[in-house]
Every structure is written in structure tokens, then in C-alpha cells.
Amino acid sequence: MDERAALGLIGDALPAAGDDCAIVGSTVVTTDMLHETTDFPPGTTRYTAGWRSVGASLSDVAAMGAEATAAVAVYAAPSFEESELRAFLRGAREVCETTGARYVGGDLDSHEEFTVATTALGETDAPVSRSGATPGEAVCVTGTLGRSAGGFRLFETDPERANELFRFEPRVATGRAVAPHASAMMDSSDGLARSLHQLAEAADCGFAIESDRLPVHESVAEVAADDADARELALHFGEDFELVFTTPEPERVRETSPIPVAVVGEVTETSVEMDGEPLPDRGYTH
């Protein structure tokens, strides 16, 4: 079975799973695994790897509208180089600091391929699920889309900038500010298009997106071969770890949010479309 079918099986078997985080009382918990071959392009520093892998889990906490409290990681590698390990720990700690969470440790493991498993914890009495979108509401995106795609393409020519683009800021503070006004929320780790399809499926609704409202990261224009490629990078590449959410009061959200929020379209009865055309349900194929 493919990964989506397998995830469906897990969702059926475990009602507590299936959102960005599992909920245990007022605690939310999420776990991820990242690998050198699939997640860290050549040139990714261990500092960036620590930042990004722990950040990915903190992003899931943000998507629940929760306060981030703590994170742990398993660092698995063929050997343990002191400078690499220190850099990883610094990245992990610093990304936690941007969110107010504590990086409290983890474990080491000998493994052929550099692999990181991270877990983040959060607290909230009112988690925002993926399933509350209602037709007529606005659909919003925090920050910009395509930042990771831009970074990914820049590793060969400008690794320093690529690493910088890969060190995103998890939207924990924004998630907290948005949560009271959001009817549904998730992060854009699989790309905006895939996120919209997942939100649509969870609430049995549709979306009408306007392409000229998409907040595309400046690096996309630099690295894209043409307009079609740019569109691919902004909509489908994913891994931007921005928040995608629906709200009946987009103006209130924009007043409250500490970072820019773009209204990119609205919730409809059925079908996920952009500029009147179906938006393919496709993400993270790199």
C-alpha cells in the first residue's frame, strides 16, 4: 500500500492520530523522522539539520494552536563528530528558543544514513483541528510559500543562503494568535495544494483560490525555470511549514497575527480550485 493509504489505516486504527499532533489531555505531541537522502540536500549543515528537523515538529505544534513546551531528538549517524553534534544541538536549541520551547535532549544512535527523529510537545485547552472549514470563510496562509523550494535549488550555487532559507521559523506565536479565530488549521509541510485537499476532505468542502493572492517567496523567481515551474514550487514543493487555516474573520486575524497573513481565497461547497481550474492534489514529490 502507498504511504497515504497506510496513513489512512493508522488514522482508522487510532482515532487520536490523524491531525498535525495527537492530543493527550491538554498536551499535544507529534513526531517526525528526517533522512539525509530525502530531507537534507548535500551542503546542509548539521546546524541547519538540527534547526529544521526540530522545527518541523514545532510546526505541527503550531498548527494545533498550542504553546510549544519541549522537544527531543534522536541523532543517528555513522559516526559522532564533536563539531557536527555540537552544531546540531545548537540548531535544535535555537529553533526551540524562537518558539519558547525547551530543547530537553534525546538520544544517539549508530546508523548508516544520517537520520533524525524529533518529537515536540505543546499545551492547549482548545486545539484547532483540520476539520472545521465552513463555506464562505476565508482561507489564509502565513508568511510565504516556496521558501524551502528556493533553498533546495540554491544548495549548489549558494549553500550559505540555501541553509539560511532552510532554517524557517516555526509559526508557534502566530498559531497561538490565530487559533481563537480559526475554524480549521494545519501546516503546509506537504505544500499548499495538498494542505487544501486535506482540509477539504476533513470538512467535506471545497476551496476557491486566486493565484495572484499567493504570497510567493522572493527566491522562487530566482530559481524557477519558467512560470509553470514557479507555480510548481509555490504550490506543490511544500516543506515551508507555514500555517494554512480558515476563518470567518480574516481582518481580526490580520490585526492579531505577529506576521503577515495572506487571504488567498475562500471556502466553497465542493472542489479545490485555483482561478476556476481544479488544483491537483499533489505534493512533496522531490
Place this chain on the structure above:
Amino acid sequence: MDERAALGLIGDALPAAGDDCAIVGSTVVTTDMLHETTDFPPGTTRYTAGWRSVGASLSDVAAMGAEATAAVAVYAAPSFEESELRAFLRGAREVCETTGARYVGGDLDSHEEFTVATTALGETDAPVSRSGATPGEAVCVTGTLGRSAGGFRLFETDPERANELFRFEPRVATGRAVAPHASAMMDSSDGLARSLHQLAEAADCGFAIESDRLPVHESVAEVAADDADARELALHFGEDFELVFTTPEPERVRETSPIPVAVVGEVTETSVEMDGEPLPDRGYTH
């Protein structure tokens, strides 16, 4: 640097780490990664793998004297076979049920080698650290030693029994019962000898162990080549996930504990010895 030096580096960088679990308020959290080549011998079923990997993290929660609340896992494999995934989930859920924790989900990941990353959460207002042993106290072990070693050797001849031996019961209820009386506690995942050295280092003390008091699992005699081998399996093989702890009141502990507790020796001023001879600081080399 080797894994121990690297763990020392993490311990220095992160004061919250360095015990079986990190402590975040009243929550304890622990994470582990297990791999097919190092942790699951040929013949290990996915049911056993789910049980054992989640159980290893629950054992760390037990070692803090905490109540186990929840666990998550990342299941990484080259492909997702429905029957294997279901068996894994069942094992993960059932081992949680033995402890009162909820298995709340996790993630899937495509990866060349079957790899599992697990995280468990617990709650306690009075965590038991590794550092409180005082000379004159008793040192105790729950259950038996060598069960995993026996299982490991039986995979070729009797895989069903080997799998059964690999599905240990995390000592959460015992940890809760023992905690009010324990001055120091950890689990025996690296073997009794290594655990004693770690407890001795943490409290700057020693131990005097008597070999005839060791509660050795019955399978060890079946699989061991000779007495020296049996001793190796019971003391150094590890992965038994029993609790090793020190206490000033061993009789109270034995009355309270839901499972047998063996007093195997006492805390001394210096040097870890068995039957008057130094006990090598060596573990988990299989």
C-alpha cells in the same frame, strides 16, 4: 568520538537530559530509535517490533517512577505492507495497554532499513533520578536478567518463543510502587553491569554484588554455552528493561512491588564489584 563521549557532550549541553527521561514540569519524555540490523534479529515479527520499540520507551518512563500516559512512533520501512503495519500497531497498542498508557499515533516514513523511532510520555511530581544512591543501601533488580539474551539466541531454533521473550512487560506499575522508597533508579537496557556503573558514577559510590543473588531468566541456562557465557548474558547483554534501583528499605519495597524484586547486593563507598572482584563496565555489544 564514541557514543559514550557523545552522550556526555549532550549531557553537558543539556542539563535536562542525562537521565532515562527528560523532565518538563511534571511531564517526563523519552525517545529512542531502533533498527532492523541492530535491534530486530531475523524472525522478529512486526507485532514484536511494535511491542518492543514502544516498550523500550515506556521502560524509561518506568525508570523515573512516573505514570505512563502516552506513546507515539515513527514507522520507517522500504514499503508499507498492510499486514505488517497492522501487526506493528497492535503490538504498540498492546504494550501501552499493559501500562495504562495510550498509543496515540505517529508517522510513516519511507526508509531503506526498517527503523522505528518511539517517544513515550509520563507524569510524576517526584521523579527518581540516577544519582541518589547512598552507601549501606540495598541494590535491587525487578524480574529477571537475561530474558532478551535468551530470546536473541532462540530466534533461529524457536522463533515463536524468541518473539515471546522479546515482548517484555515495561515495569511501569512496579516503578510507581518502588519510587517512594527508591533513592536512585534506572532501567537495565544496557545490562546490569553497565547500569551499576552508571548509578555509581552518578552518585560517586560503589556496589558490592553477590552473583548467587542474581535473578537469572530460565532461558539463559538453555542457550548459554558454559558458565562464563551465562554470566555474560545475564550481566552484560542487556535489553531486559528491568528496573535497577537502590533503597534504604528493601523489605518495604518487596511488600509493595507487584512483581518479584531481588536484593542483589549493597551500595558501597567506591568500586563496582561482584563477589569481591571488579565488575567490568561493559554492556550491549551484540
